[in-house]
Amino acid sequence: MKPKRMADALAVAVLGGWASIAAAIGDMPGGPKVNQLNLTAPVTRIAEEQHWIHWFVMWICVAIFVAVFGVMFYAVWKHRKSRGHAPASFHESTAVEIAWTVVPFLIIVGMAIPATRMVVEQKDTANADLTVKATGYQWKWGYDYLKGDGEGISFLSMLSTPRDQIEDRNYPDAKARREQNPTYLMEVDNPLVVPVNRKVRVVITANDVIHAWYMPALGVKQDAIPGFVRDTWFKAEKTGVFRGQCAELCGKDHAFMPIVVDVRTEADYLKWVEEKKKEMLARTDDPTREWQLADLNARGEKVYAANCVACHQANGKGVTGSFPALDGSKVVLGKSQAQLDVVLHGRPGTAMAPFRQLSDVELAAVVTYTRNAWGNKASDNVVQPSEVTAARR
């Protein structure tokens, strides 16, 4: 409570008569507070220690700063020509010079000691209760539960703030909408759900470019490097929903791929696992079944909205110069085999990443959809999941 009041007071002081946009909306639950001044409130021991060492190092620096500049401004004030101060002529002193080399060195050592212990602790990912894989995609996150309760669960997690709150140019009342939304830009459709007081190891990788999985409240930030895996860990000590964002420049929608972690009690977590598993079971479809065009189209539209719109846009027109239009594209109108090839294997060296992680049905649906949507009327306009299964080989 207290730091918050201090923050508000300071903000008011700094901003003067400024009509505060931030104050009107209030703090974000699990995210940044209005005009927050310091690190996000910690919910893990690691994050708590980060607070502590920040406090420790910063105040040492402030003390040195005050001392050094106290001396300097004293000189500026007293030893001025306008006050008639005559210049001395000394220009060295070995004793003083040694002193101000050794003392800072010792201070540095004093800072490094606790920092060393913390580095070792942060890197210790052994003995986790739950292992989750997080994969960065342009521009969303994918989660796979690898080990522990919930093993086998897997889903994508992407920004749920609608575009009509973001783009002022396309939506005249976007401003009014986002000013009603305290979790603007830090909300997702499927949060990562984990149990409280359990050590969670997060294995992190990426599909296309480098992203970074950044959760301030958990004290975690780890780059997601395509083709490599890295890991980190956290053990949340409080339940609640916590929010973070992608912290490594990853292209156009870098600002629009937040991370939400929902920490639940053990019981609630297990309940969620069960539900999620049921849901996934209901969704698995049989890739050998023959699908109708209409069904594929309907399904494909959803897959497209989840995976492709960011680049190729809802109207299939792409972004000139960056992302080709699919509406009217030769590839989409050509042989389905060629299009499957692009979607399955991507185009190396471009933003078009492979989408092998989608199921055969999803791929068949999205390809079918693009072949029939907008102005497209491809000749072999239905692609069956079985064709995808074959093309995967």
Next chain:
Amino acid sequence: MSAVLDHPGDHAHGHAHDHPSGWRRWLYATNHKDIGTMYLWFSFAMLLVGGVNALLLRTELFQPGLQILRPEFFNQLTTMHGLIMVFGAVMPAFVGFANWQVPLMIGASDMAFARLNNFSFWLLPVAASLLIVSYFVPGGATAAGWTLYAPLSVQMGPGMDLAILALHLMGASSIMGSINIITTILNMRAPGMPLMKMPMFCWTWLITAYLLLAVMPVLAGAVTMVLTDRHFGTSFFNAAGGGDPVMYQHIFWFFGHPEVYIMILPAFGIISEVIPTFARKPLFGYSSMVYATASIAILSMIVWAHHMFTTGMPVTGQLFFMYATMLIAVPTGVKIFNWVATMWRGSMTFETPMLFAVGFIFVFAIGGFTGLIMAVAPLDIQIHDTYYIVAHFHYVLVAGSLFALFSGTYYWIPKWTGHMYDERLGKWHFWASMITFNITFFPMHFLGLAGMPRRYADYPMQFADFNAVVTIGAFGFGLSQLIFLWMVIRCIKGGAKASDRVWENAHGLEWTVPSPAPFHTFETPPVVK
């Protein structure tokens, strides 16, 4: 340094026959002063271009939501702002100072290789036009950040290739420039001036030039690998072919970290010239200053991975780079303490150069301390790639490098133009810059600690107020620079006549030649006693 002359620097021979005029004077220049002037104007122009980029992106960030820019264009602005400021504004400005001042300060007739010197300069406008044209090619300019991290930089359009080739040219320019400066300093000092009596500014540039020689070729290698990954099927930074994206970061930062000291060491040199003059007292601890500068340069080669704490290095790597980075605070501290000791019991006056110098120490130190805070690896995990870092490096680059450049300009401009600048305008410039600078960049610390990532085109509502303040400050800071431009133009056009030894307590050979410094100086070397 106490330099006493046998011969006055200028001398009787008329040289009208080779005082070129018209466009040839500039395009075909071989005179270090003319080339220095071109460098300085070029870098100021680039400061404006880079500044306009910054103001555009700040305008977008004035409020949450996307108002004026598409996010891909926002990323282009951020990237080009960084590239232009670093390679177009700050580095060439220091080379401009070296061109003007090094020969004057060591009593040389010109730079060692006058034609090469001109070549170094003219590569810069070429490189700048590559960068600026890249905005207009399909896909626009590169948007991968000034660090050009692979594989994002492999994804970019043709704008990226233009940026890579621009970097090659600017690198070649820097390498030739450094060779020139090293040779001039090592070989053309006036008789009687040993290295350990050379002005501090020349020392800092000598060491900087070595840093440039050591790291610019490495940058060239890094971006060449990006180029071949993009077009020739290599897999340096592609795990599928056995490469590693993180390898790019290692190579880049092996260049990139020394690069930031390349941008600050000459600034230290300028400050070390200005403070003794206005404190009317010799520089405290000259030799420890030299050793400190050299230690900073050497240490800077082994700290690069402090930019990579979140890439997932092994524990030993993190610890090594954390310790090495923190160590740099010691020699930097020595410099700060020496400046304060120089001021101590001096007889100070506060003309504009001194104001900027004192302002520099004060604000640069804030940036240094935040650097130290980020060097603490377990904490950097929180603040890496947030606005905290943006705050840090603008404190050391704007209030550091840029303020030192202003200080040096006010200090030497009477020598360059022969006129005193308008002291009132100078004071206005200083106070306006100082105040708006802090309004712009101080709140960024809060944003960063609160978790606002950098290179974001849009942000949560809770960050709105500080961002608004930052944007307002940025416009104020930009406007303040117009005062500087106005001051420079007026000073060139006219103003009180400057004496030879412009400042009461100024020492050094540059003050023994007339103001403005004649076209040719020290054609026969002065003898320093």
Next chain:
Amino acid sequence: MVSATSSGTPYYFVPHPSKWPMVGAIALAFFGFGLASWVNGAPFGPWLFAIFIAILAYMMIGWFGAVARESESGLYGERVDVSFRWSMSWFIFSEVMFFAAFFGALYYARSIATPWLGDLDHRSLLWPDFQATWPNAGPAGVVEPFQTIGPWPIPTLNTALLLTSGVTLTIAHHALKDNRRAPLAFWMLVTILLGFTFLGFQAYEYVHAYSELNLKLSSGIFGSTFFMLTGFHGFHVTVGAIMLSAVLFRILRGHFTPQRHFAFEAAAWYWHFVDVVWLGLYVVVYWL
């Protein structure tokens, strides 16, 4: 311009205004725009690049011609000579750092990235079939199989060629110092021919690699480092050979004296530097 009116050579030489730097800058503008459009498939790219080469050649002939004339007419005093020495040494240092970037990449890829890609986490999560051996073509199986080139016979032969050329160059240097012009020209010619023979073998080896071993620039990290290192080295040999040829040309025109022949020495230093880089390559690329 003679900057001092005292007798003999000036204290320091400061040249007249000169158009060559400007010409060079224009050349490099064509380089930048030309190469950028070429790699992106613009049809005019190669033409712009050709213009770059033409202007560059014009500049080099003009600029170096001017330098040679100034040198021969005695404008360069002792001090200018020292300047040249400093500058050439530090230029070579910067070249060393350029190669260091690529050697560093090779080291990193081999000793850090490869074992990392093949460790337990990576095998279980991303690359189940990857064997962390060197050479490798990356874990994704996207690179066609290829064979590598061992140290025998061509690289060893090339080593011998370059080492011999270092010796012949030294013989030439001694001839120059003793003012024996005929052997000087002869040994220079031998050196240059050895250089070109080296390049010929290298070219043969590349053709062999591409056509028979299926080893290409795109052969994963091995192909990347192999061709970039040997390629840049080959490029430097070419530059060195051009430098030596220019020196030979000047020798034939009677330039240089036994006491003063910095251009010769600079080219020789450069040649030795290229030699040393080759030895490094021979060991880490072909042998290990």
